[in-house]
Structures are given as structure tokens and as C-alpha cells.
Amino acid sequence: MSAFSLEPRQIAWCAELRTLAAERLRPLAEKGEPGRVNRALVAELGRLGLLERLFTSGAVDLCLMRASLAYACTEAETALALQGLGAHPVHAYGTPAQRARWLPRVSEGTAVAAFALSEPGAGSDAGALALRAEAEPEAARPDGSPAADLGESPLAAPDGPSQWRLTGEKCWISNAPEADCYTVFARTTPGTGARGVTAFLVPADRPGLTGAALEMLSPHPIGSLVFDAVPVTADDVLGEVDRGFRVAMGTLNLFRPSVGAFAVGMAQAALDATLAHTAGRDAFGGKLRDLQTVAHQVAEMALRTEAARLMVYAAATAYDQGAPDVPKRAAMAKLLATETAQYVVDTAVQLHGARALRRGHLLEHLYREVRAPRIYEGASEVQRGIIAKELYASIGEAP
Structure with a gap:
């Protein structure tokens, strides 16, 4: 695939996805409760084979799926994306x-995954995470439970903590x-910024883990989690101890372009x-499209949407090629x-009126x-900071 065009098979697949989203996924989405996980919708994504593709395809296919589903059913798009992110x-x-x-x-849609990075005091600044992972020598465990209760290997982490x-x-x-x-990021070494964070895979039924739903502007489920001495072991570590920031950034480098694809689908x-609407709406003796100010706004909407689409494809292609x-x-x-x-959605609202x-x-x-997409997975201001940092790094200077 070129960064600037889609192959015929990809165009056909996108059309098929839009049809599936409109005919099979949207009815399930409409039956869901705003702010709650729609398990019937997630299960249908699994039956259609779309969730499995999260782990068998590259960034380009992920972007094509997200953009196509977003066009016809944003709830289905978000359900798919959150399974992948988590x-x-x-x-x-x-x-x-x-x-x-x-x-x-997760691929079948019978288990729901989540990515737990943000905290009340550490959203975009992932290096400021405060969730503590305190090492616990087995002999000192307050409940006296053996390591096998949590499925640890007796050989886990011989040179460091095992729980x-x-x-x-x-x-x-x-x-x-x-x-x-939940993929949970916690601080294992205090005072080291991003270098002292570890990623853990935490089942929801672990003792001490509770949460609550939050009522948000966007309709997809969002909540808070409280960890009250939740036990984890070396077998729950994702990657390496104190190198969880690498796990977070590796995940976000894949999913940030696909957030862009979600946005392109909505645009x-x-x-x-x-x-x-503008082609059919009567106004001032003609159609809305006959007004130059309207036609120019529509042209600007199309221009920006296509530019964003091309940049998303370019970023996804770069990811798949290991650039x-x-x-x-x-x-x-x-x-x-x-x-x-x-911009496009706001302008569309303005041109449609009340x-x-x-x-x-x-x-x-x-x-x-x-x-919400301008905030989550790194706010727009954070993205500008990343871009500047990478640009200066390319010439050997720090910003």
C-alpha cells in the first residue's frame, strides 16, 4: 500500500465494514446503555472476526477498521478500539x-480489556504516576497466603521482588x-520518573480492586479504579520491571494514528x-450550496478531512514498516x-442549524x-510537545 492511496481490495473492505456497522452493529449499539460496556456489541465484533484482527493485522488495517466503523457506528468503533488498547x-x-x-x-468478545494509565494527578504526564507497587517479601505477606494462591511461579524474578x-x-x-x-501502570521505583514504572496485567477479580463509573460528555464507558493493596506477582508483569513506560509508549505509538482514523471517520x-443537507435545503431563492460562503466552508471541510486521512495512512504505514x-x-x-x-463536525452543525x-x-x-479524542491518549498539547522533541532530536539538540 502507498501512503497516499488505498488498494481496490481495501476500498471494498471499508465499504463492507460500513455496511456491517450500519446493519449489524448499530442496532446493538442503540440497545446499549450510555456509559456502560455493551457486551452484546463486543461479542458481535468478536463473531465478525474484527477483534481477532486487532492482533493479526498491522496499523493500516487497524486504521481502516476504525475509520470505517466510526463512519456508521461510533459505539462499535470505540468498543473495538478499547479491546485493542487494553x-x-x-x-x-x-x-x-x-x-x-x-x-x-478478548478476540471472541467474551472478555473486556482496559488500559489503565491515567490518574487524578497524572494524565498527560505519564512519568508522574503515583499508583504504588510496593514490593512484599513472601514471609511478610499480611494474609499469610502462599505464592501459589495467585499463580506465581516459584522461579519468578530470582533477582528481585516476586510480589x-x-x-x-x-x-x-x-x-x-x-x-x-486491566493493563495497569504502577510505580515500582520511587523518584525515577518514567524509568521506574512497571506494567501489570491485573484481573478484575483481584481482592482490593474496586471502581466506579463516571458520567462523561462522550457516551462510551469511563470510570475510576481504587487499588487497596491489590496483590500482583511477577507472573502479572508485562514486559520488564521498571520498564513499563516502554509498554505504554509502544501501545500508544500504534493507537495514536488509529485515534486519528476514528476522527477521520467521524469527519x-x-x-x-x-x-x-446543503444540496437539498432551500434558502434565499436557491439551495444552501449556491451560497458561496457555504460552498467554501464545505470545500474547507473536505480539504482538511482528506489531509488528515493521508497523514493517518502515512503514520500507519510508517509503523508497519518499522520506520x-x-x-x-x-x-x-x-x-x-x-x-x-x-472543526468539521462543528462546521457541519453550524450549516445544519438548530x-x-x-x-x-x-x-x-x-x-x-x-x-474527547483531542484529550485522551495524549492531549493535543502533548502531541505538539512530542513532535517538537522528535524534531530537535533529529538534529541532535534538545528543545
């Missing part, structure tokens, strides 16, 4: 036992508190709705696409959906 660390960094336990269930207790909070976590497993839906500038491209794609979608503000209208729905 379970990709298991796929990329997990042990054979971790993969065998969770990936088949910890997680204490603290996570906030703004998609799929919380209803997920079945295209808003653009197409606006084309139909060295993936962090910069991923940040650029997410930044441009999410800011573009905000009807677009009515509950249940496509644009009312998109208006609520489009705001």
Missing part, C-alpha cells in the same frame, strides 16, 4: 501464559469499572451529511486528525463524540 500490551509484551489466558477471550501490593487510584479509564482485565460522516520516526508521525496524525474532526442540536441527530451525537 489487550495490545498483552499481545506485544505478555508471557505465553498471559496470552493464552486472555487473548482468545507487590498496588495502592492508589486510576481515573478516566475507558471500560472501567466493568472490564475483566467524513459529518461532511457527507453536510453535502446532502524510525514513528513517534513523530503518530503524534502528527493524532493531532491533525482530531483537531480536523472537531436541527443538528436535537437529541438523536447524527451531528448531535458526533458533536459529543468528537471532543
Whole structure:
């Protein structure tokens, strides 16, 4: 695939996905409860084979799936994306036992995954994580339970701790508190910034783990988590101890361009709705499209949407090819696409007038959906910082 065009088979697949989203996924989405995990929808994504593709395809296919589903059913897109975000660390960094336990269930849609990075005091600044993972010598465990109770290997981590207790909070976590497993990032070495963070795979039924749903502007499930001395072991570590930041960034470098794809799908839906509306709406003795100011706004919407689409494809292609500038491209794609979608949806609402503000209208729905992507997985300001850092690093200077 070129970074600037799609192959015929990919175009056909995107059309098929849009049809599936409209005919099979949207009816299930409409039956769901806002702010709650829609397990019937997740299960259907599994039956259609889309969840499995999260772990068998590259970044380009991920972007094509997200953009196509977003066009016709944002709830289905988000359900798919959250499964990928929560379970990709298991796929990329997990042990054979971790993969065998969770990936088949996530792929089937019978288990819901979540990515637990943000905290009340550490959102975009992932290096400021405060959730503590305190090493616990086996002999000192307050409940006296043996290591085998949690499934540890007696050979785990011979040169370091083999069990910890997680204490603290996570906030703004998609799929919380209803997920079945969480990729959790906790501080194992105090005072070391990003270098002292470890990623753990934590089943939801671990003692001491509780949570609550949060009522948010966007309709997908988001909640908080409280860790009250939650036990984890060396067998729960994803990757290496104190190198969890690598797990987080490796995951985000894949999913940031695909957030851009989600945004492009929403922008295209808003653009197409606006084309139909302005072509048919009577105004001032003609059609809305006959007004130059309207036609120019529609042209600007199309221009920005196509530019964002191309940058998303370029970033995804760079990821699949192992290019060295993936962090910069991923940040650029997410930044441009999410800011573009905000502009396109807002302009579409303006051109539709009051009807677009009515509950249940496509644009009312998109208006609520489009705001959050400019914040999650690194706010727009963070993306600009990443871009600048990468640019200066390329010439050997720090910003």
C-alpha cells in the first residue's frame, strides 16, 4: 500500500465494514446503555472476526477498521478500539501464559480489556504516576497466603521482588469499572520518573480492586479504579520491571494514528451529511450550496478531512514498516486528525442549524463524540510537545 492511496481490495473492505456497522452493529449499539460496556456489541465484533484482527493485522488495517466503523457506528468503533488498547500490551509484551489466558477471550468478545494509565494527578504526564507497587517479601505477606494462591511461579524474578501490593487510584479509564482485565501502570521505583514504572496485567477479580463509573460528555464507558493493596506477582508483569513506560509508549505509538482514523471517520460522516443537507435545503431563492460562503466552508471541510486521512495512512504505514520516526508521525496524525474532526463536525452543525442540536441527530451525537479524542491518549498539547522533541532530536539538540 502507498501512503497516499488505498488498494481496490481495501476500498471494498471499508465499504463492507460500513455496511456491517450500519446493519449489524448499530442496532446493538442503540440497545446499549450510555456509559456502560455493551457486551452484546463486543461479542458481535468478536463473531465478525474484527477483534481477532486487532492482533493479526498491522496499523493500516487497524486504521481502516476504525475509520470505517466510526463512519456508521461510533459505539462499535470505540468498543473495538478499547479491546485493542487494553489487550495490545498483552499481545506485544505478555508471557505465553498471559496470552493464552486472555487473548482468545478478548478476540471472541467474551472478555473486556482496559488500559489503565491515567490518574487524578497524572494524565498527560505519564512519568508522574503515583499508583504504588510496593514490593512484599513472601514471609511478610499480611494474609499469610502462599505464592501459589495467585499463580506465581516459584522461579519468578530470582533477582528481585516476586510480589507487590498496588495502592492508589486510576481515573478516566475507558471500560472501567466493568472490564475483566486491566493493563495497569504502577510505580515500582520511587523518584525515577518514567524509568521506574512497571506494567501489570491485573484481573478484575483481584481482592482490593474496586471502581466506579463516571458520567462523561462522550457516551462510551469511563470510570475510576481504587487499588487497596491489590496483590500482583511477577507472573502479572508485562514486559520488564521498571520498564513499563516502554509498554505504554509502544501501545500508544500504534493507537495514536488509529485515534486519528476514528476522527477521520467521524469527519467524513459529518461532511457527507453536510453535502446532502446543503444540496437539498432551500434558502434565499436557491439551495444552501449556491451560497458561496457555504460552498467554501464545505470545500474547507473536505480539504482538511482528506489531509488528515493521508497523514493517518502515512503514520500507519510508517509503523508497519518499522520506520524510525514513528513517534513523530503518530503524534502528527493524532493531532491533525482530531483537531480536523472537531472543526468539521462543528462546521457541519453550524450549516445544519438548530436541527443538528436535537437529541438523536447524527451531528448531535458526533458533536459529543468528537471532543474527547483531542484529550485522551495524549492531549493535543502533548502531541505538539512530542513532535517538537522528535524534531530537535533529529538534529541532535534538545528543545
